[in-house]
Amino acid sequence: MLENVQRSWFDHYMVPCFSPAKFIPVRAKGSKVWDQEGKEYIDFAGGIAVNSLGHAHPELKDELISQIEKLWHIGNGYTNESVLKLAKKLVENTFADKAFFCNSGAEANEAALKLARKYAADKYGKNKSEIISFKDSFHGRTLFTVTVGGQPKYSQDYAPLPQEITHLPYNNLSAIREHISENTCAVIVEPIIGEGGVIPADPAFLQELRTLCDRFQALLIFDEIQTGVGRTGYLYAYQEYGVEPDILTSAKGLGGGFPIGAMLTKQHIAAVFQPGTHGTTFGGNPLAAAVADRVVSIVNQAELLTGVLQRHDYFMDKLSKLNQRYQIFSCLRGKGLLLGAELDKAWQGKAKQLTNLAAEEGLIALIAGPDVLRFAPALNIDFSDIDEGLVRLESAIMRFVS
Numbered sequence: 171m172l173e174n175v176q177r178s179w180f181d182h183y184m185v186p187c188f189s190p191a192k193f194i195p196v197r198a199k200g201s202k203v204w205d206q207e208g209k210e211y212i213d214f215a216g217g218i219a220v221n222s223l224g225h226a227h228p229e230l231k232d233e234l235i236s237q238i239e240k241l242w243h244i245g246n247g248y249t250n251e252s253v254l255k256l257a258k259k260l261v262e263n264t265f266a267d268k269a270f271f272c273n274s275g276a277e278a279n280e281a282a283l284k285l286a287r288k289y290a291a292d293k294y295g296k297n298k299s300e301i302i303s304f305k306d307s308f309h310g311r312t313l314f315t316v317t318v319g320g321q322p323k324y325s326q327d328y329a330p331l332p333q334e335i336t337h338l339p340y341n342n343l344s345a346i347r348e349h350i351s352e353n354t355c356a357v358i359v360e361p362i363i364g365e366g367g368v369i370p371a372d373p374a375f376l377q378e379l380r381t382l383c384d385r386f387q388a389l390l391i392f393d394e395i396q397t398g399v400g401r402t403g404y405l406y407a408y409q410e411y412g413v414e415p416d417i418l419t420s421a422k423g424l425g426g427g428f429p430i431g432a433m434l435t436k437q438h439i440a441a442v443f444q445p446g447t448h449g450t451t452f453g454g455n456p457l458a459a460a461v462a463d464r465v466v467s468i469v470n471q472a473e474l475l476t477g478v479l480q481r482h483d484y485f486m487d488k489l490s491k492l493n494q495r496y497q498i499f500s501c502l503r504g505k506g507l508l509l510g511a512e513l514d515k516a517w518q519g520k521a522k523q524l525t526n527l528a529a530e531e532g533l534i535a536l537i538a539g540p541d542v543l544r545f546a547p548a549l550n551i552d553f554s555d556i557d558e559g560l561v562r563l564e565s566a567i568m569r570f571v572s
């Protein structure tokens with residue numbers, strides 16, 4: 171007899187480093203998700219900015235199935251057609267000359283940080299090793315990336331931590347001007363701080379980082395793991411800001427739900443990674459690369475990218491009207507379909523409580539820290555799903571404030 175899978179199994183059998191919702195999603199299509207009981211949810215989370223084209227996109231399904239028939243895995247002793255197509259596409263559509271593939275955002279940043287350290291050591295000597303990052307940033311969960319991230323709560327339990335890492339306030343020009351030096355090998359920055367509160371960089375801040383990195387021969391790394399692949403209405407957010415990094419990391423939406431990460435860089439920097447200096451078993455896997463190649467082809471079209479900007483305006487307009495009725499958010503911000511709604515003073519610390527109520531009303535939403543609701547729906551979400559999701563959010567807010 172078939173055993174029914176229970177949510178309680180999570181507590182019995184799984185390492186408790188997550189606290190998943192009480193329901194188990196079993197099926198999804200577009201921007202709708204259904205749980206074991208058949209209850210429907212509108213998905214404003216997109217798997218944390220991952221399901222860039224919604225769930226079960228027919229072209230991605232076809233691509234995956236077609237690659238499944240051909241080649242699943244071959245290892246990096248051989249290259250494969252899917253990864254070559256993807257690398258060519260990313261290089262042809264960005265500042266980069268070269269691509270490296272891995273399986274997650276943390277691994278992409280790990281590769282970027284290792285590359286920056288090695289580039290500086292090879293070219294300028296061992297003293298040039300400092301990495302500057304920013305408070306409230308998030309760069310992943312490996313020991314190196316969690317230490318580089320600007321949220322001590324994620325790294326403090328794992329000492330001793332990697333050294334020569336400095337955290338400065340974000341969007342603060344004088345702090346970086348005063349601190350950066352000949353010993354800095356890299357500056358890593360999210361063009362929009364995602365997990366740490368959905369805070370867009372000021373254009374002048376990114377511009378100044380570029381200027382200072384050039385002056386001090388430091389590499390500028392853009393972590394576009396959350397902002398990349400159409401999320402802001404541009405293939406990558408740097409393209410709107412008009413500031414080019416030396417290294418860019420991408421993951422999340424790149425695979426549209428299939429795990430893949432990428433690090434993009436210039437030829438002269440890539441050249442310090444020779445065979446044996448860095449690697450991965452699964453990176454550039456043909457299944458992941460085939461899906462990602464199709465994701466990039468679909469996303470990088472004017473109609474889709476313009477659609478993201480239209481959805482931004484539509485979503486923000488409705489959200490601000492909703493807020494006029496309840497006055498619970500002090501600030502609505504973000505770019506494209508990476509949106510944040512900061513709870514006003516009276517409600518601070520209660521973002522999770524609100525998303526829990528939203529789930530009861532049939533809406534999946536995210537938080538970005540204890541005070542901010544975060545929305546990262548599919549880039550092609552139907553306008554009617556935005557409408558319905560916000561109706562359900564309103565029902566949750568009515569219960570939240572009462």
Ligand SMILES: Cc1ncc(COP(=O)(O)O)c(C=O)c1O
Nearest residue numbers: 274275276308309310364395396
């Ligand atoms: C900006 C940013 N960098 C890195 C990561 C880490 O990515 P992953 O969880 O795939 O390792 C995340 C994930 O939330 C992120 O938002």
